[in-house]
Amino acid sequence: MSVKQFSGWSKGVILLALVLVALLLGGWQGWRWWLGAIAPATQATHSGNPPEDAAVQVEIPEGSTAQQIGETLKDKGIIRSTEAWNLWTRWQTLQNRPGSFQAGTYALSPAEPLPAIADQIWRGEVVQNSFTIPEGWTIRQMAEYFEEQGYFPAEEFMAATQDIPRDRFPWLPENLPMLEGFLFPDTYQFAGELTPELAIDQMLRRFEQVALPIYDEGRSPYSFMEWVTLASIVEKEAVVQDERPTIASVFARRLREGIPLAADPTVEYGLGIRQTVEQPLTYAQVRQPSPYNTYINPGLTPTPIAAPGLASLEASLNPGDTEYLFFMARYDGTHIFSRTLAEHEAAKRAVDAELTRQN
Template identity: 25%
Template structure:
């Protein structure tokens, strides 16, 4: 039989084991030291011990060694993912490991709306504080409007390259499936005309009709007379904020389609894939003219007489609104 002293010693040892285990559990499942929600980045290829050190530096856990030990005991000690994660205030060590082992990576996006000119793309990239480095104004028409995911600390130039690669890929795919007998003979010409369609389209459903109209004018050797091509050399695609001056209408440059036959030398904005597709599959129409209809869209005409009547209606609408 065990002596009384032996029983006491066994009880003490058992209590110590229980206390140690309880401490181990509390250190794993108990409330953490983080005072408020914080974003945390797990670098690519980082080991558990390296991540644990960073967690301790950020005040997310109390002890990197204790975290690594408990992770191996309770969490398998592996499976952490690279990326940026949101750690809630007072998250337990167990919760922290669960988060950085999950697919709940923070997704950050920068959006280029349809028809945003390149000067504003550059301004938008520079305004994102999570991105790094400088970026120049990209070539007009080189960026595909869309939303692009990025990582915290990623270079702006890297994000821009993704935008431009998306445009190159989209233009190549759409050009390969173009309709026959188009007035545009190269992908570059399609991009230029699509940029005009983008700027002149009042409603998305009008894209193919506007593309058909401008294709008809090009085929006939008519001036395109697209107002946005007058504005582009003045503002680089930004809003003019006033009426176009007569001197600007008469200006001779590489963009003004009121004084030059054919397409501008370069795109006047970054067109959407939908506008490129419209140019490559224009509506079968005999329309040569269009004017605003008062609803955000246009009314189309095939003769100058019809067009003048439509213009008269538009001016009547504007007078009724008190705009004239």
């Protein structure tokens, strides 16, 4: 949005001011002053030391006048002279240049001459930062990422995800305890300061744009909440793209037949842990009571357990029939699918034997 332009200066007054400056300083001396005033505030350095000409982030608030912008730039060490800035910007007005200075956050270097800096703000070339949320991340992982990137503390994000903005996103399920599963994984651009609320709004808006139409246009046997929850479990189980539909179909068949899903990621989520090849889930952990333990609780988990990507959402919308009831992870991302418990037990022994050979 535009910043207020200065007003009240007639062409005659501005030209008179320029003449007076020249007369006061003396012809050649006045010209030298002007060249020095619009020159870069620092010279570029190519030494191994931190550069004095490094770009500085400068916030131009909405409603700033041209004079206020010049004062901000002088305070930040971006320009040498506010007088030169004012004369330059007034001269630009005389040229009837279309547009105006733009509010926003800018990366400005004191090694750039004053006209180049003014042009950057006039054209609105604001800083564009980005953050990336991969598929399958939990809210906790997102929070830790934002903190590591220096955006805001993890706990602030965690707290913000418990504030359900149904006033702006009325499609969010009722009685949702947190936004797990609805923060769409993607890369997002932003200008200025990133807050938990801004990040959440961007991710919810992307879910609304990308994921919501899939459910609205498809015929799913699941409620909206069930669909996202199933997709989140598929997301955590599937690594190989081609296996997502099969994994979703196995879970769908188990749900229809009342067989527990027995999905390791749900146990991990409930316990707040992550198993590895070196430290797999123990029998005690698999049997530990938790609303998210799908070994001992039939049906889906109370809420999604991660952020499902588009492929998992599509695979989980209306899974097809399958002859499989089981699958066993190979630790390389692929799975062995089995029809019977006997086949599944054989697959387990095969994976254990393979792991023993590798060690």
